[in-house]
Amino acid sequence: MLKGTNIHKSFGDLEVLKGIDLEVAPSEVVVLVGVSGSGKSTLLRCFNFLEYINEGTIEIDGHVVDPKKDKLSKIRAEVGMVFQHFNLFPHMTVLENVIEAPMIVKNMKKADAVALAEQLLEKVGLSDKANVYPSKLSGGQKQRVAIARSLAMEPKVLLFDEPTSALDPELVGEVLAVMQQLAQEGMTMVVVTHEMKFAKEVADRVIMLDEGVIIESADPVTFFENPSHDRTKQFIQLVD
Amino acid sequence: MELLKTVFDVFLQTYPGFLKATLITLQITAVALVLGTILGLIFALMKISRSKVLQTIANFYITIIRGTPLIVQIMFLYFGITALVVLSGFWAGAIALGIHNGAYIAEIFRGAIQGIDKGQREASSSLGMTRAQSMRRIIFPQALKRSIPPLGNQFIITLKDSSLVYIISVPELFAMANREAAQNWKSLETYLVVGAYYLVLVMIFTYLLKLYENKLNVDKS
Numbered sequence: 052m053l054k055g056t057n058i059h060k061s062f063g064d065l066e067v068l069k070g071i072d073l074e075v076a077p078s079e080v081v082v083l084v085g086v087s088g089s090g091k092s093t094l095l096r097c098f099n100f101l102e103y104i105n106e107g108t109i110e111i112d113g114h115v116v117d118p119k120k121d122k123l124s125k126i127r128a129e130v131g132m133v134f135q136h137f138n139l140f141p142h143m144t145v146l147e148n149v150i151e152a153p154m155i156v157k158n159m160k161k162a163d164a165v166a167l168a169e170q171l172l173e174k175v176g177l178s179d180k181a182n183v184y185p186s187k188l189s190g191g192q193k194q195r196v197a198i199a200r201s202l203a204m205e206p207k208v209l210l211f212d213e214p215t216s217a218l219d220p221e222l223v224g225e226v227l228a229v230m231q232q233l234a235q236e237g238m239t240m241v242v243v244t245h246e247m248k249f250a251k252e253v254a255d256r257v258i259m260l261d262e263g264v265i266i267e268s269a270d271p272v273t274f275f276e277n278p279s280h281d282r283t284k285q286f287i288q289l290v291d
Numbered sequence: 292m293e294l295l296k297t298v299f300d301v302f303l304q305t306y307p308g309f310l311k312a313t314l315i316t317l318q319i320t321a322v323a324l325v326l327g328t329i330l331g332l333i334f335a336l337m338k339i340s341r342s343k344v345l346q347t348i349a350n351f352y353i354t355i356i357r358g359t360p361l362i363v364q365i366m367f368l369y370f371g372i373t374a375l376v377v378l379s380g381f382w383a384g385a386i387a388l389g390i391h392n393g394a395y396i397a398e399i400f401r402g403a404i405q406g407i408d409k410g411q412r413e414a415s416s417s418l419g420m421t422r423a424q425s426m427r428r429i430i431f432p433q434a435l436k437r438s439i440p441p442l443g444n445q446f447i448i449t450l451k452d453s454s455l456v457y458i459i460s461v462p463e464l465f466a467m468a469n470r471e472a473a474q475n476w477k478s479l480e481t482y483l484v485v486g487a488y489y490l491v492l493v494m495i496f497t498y499l500l501k502l503y504e505n506k507l508n509v510d511k512s
Contacts, residue, residue, distance in 0.1 A: 101413055124419050125419065127416055127417055127418070128418065132413075132414075138410035138414035140414070140429055140433075152415075155420060
């Protein structure tokens, strides 16, 4: 579904990703972990072409993306992204946030977009907030709207960039619950997170990035109980 | 007390002419604001575009206009380009004011657009919007709202700056005041009266702006 081969990414002289190979199968949930600066968020942003890779290829649903020839807006429409700071559109209501992209990008009729949005808002438990502006929502509610907004484009893959890191602790659970539900429904997901409980319970595979390379890639049980790399052991102790 | 009485006398003598002149002042200001806003938007978009050529053109315009006095620009349009086109006083003045304002309004829009959190563009990109769609639907509406206080300020400056077109004999408010003062020999009173006209106009405008800002805030947060 999503395949990165030999991904290199530098910011100036700083090489952040040093040859990443990662393939995500349909309906797979991959959790990326690592200390800050390890390159996990950058990798996610490369998959969505918010950053351009310097070397290597990215393949989405069997198509090798060429940033020079392909229309990146089309590619991005197929790869959803949920951000740490939600990035909801503050000048639009919750409903308008969700129907905007289907209407503008896919030329969906308003009635259809609204029907879709209502269904998605129900899924994330926010039907009653449809006509409210984002400033009136809690962080957890904002992030659930952001998830609904991404889902409205019916993406093939959904990327999560530390979706709960900006939330008060008591609001983390409601967002993770929605993500867990998506995973169960078969959504292909790549999640950067510090929530190890989520990684243990929901991930099909946990990947550890360290200084721009993948040092560990295993199912959660092996990853947490029998990691092969010393850095992984240190990391697990650190977050436990 | 004596002064107050003569000021009031001058007011009574001048108001028929001054009210007509006020209308011309408002017309010039309105044309200048519309033109300035359109130019401001165009040059702001050019300045933030990825094209070096467009950026350079916008920078050139802003540098020249902000770097030269408005009165020179007015004279240039009225007397300077007669070989090219002859403009009436009204239009030379209004267009000069509009071009002048455009440079300042461009900077207001540019600042507001660039001040929008980059997460907004990233979010709209990640949903598949093109740069143009993202600008039109997401970035600009937010930037416009943030531009309103500085735009209001600029509009007030324009209203007052319109007095400079007296120099090309447009019969607006300040030109009328000059004419009156030369005839009635009551300069102090006449300029007090005309100053009050501008003050009242600015206060009305400030009040309307406030209403509009409040309306925006009630709607959205």
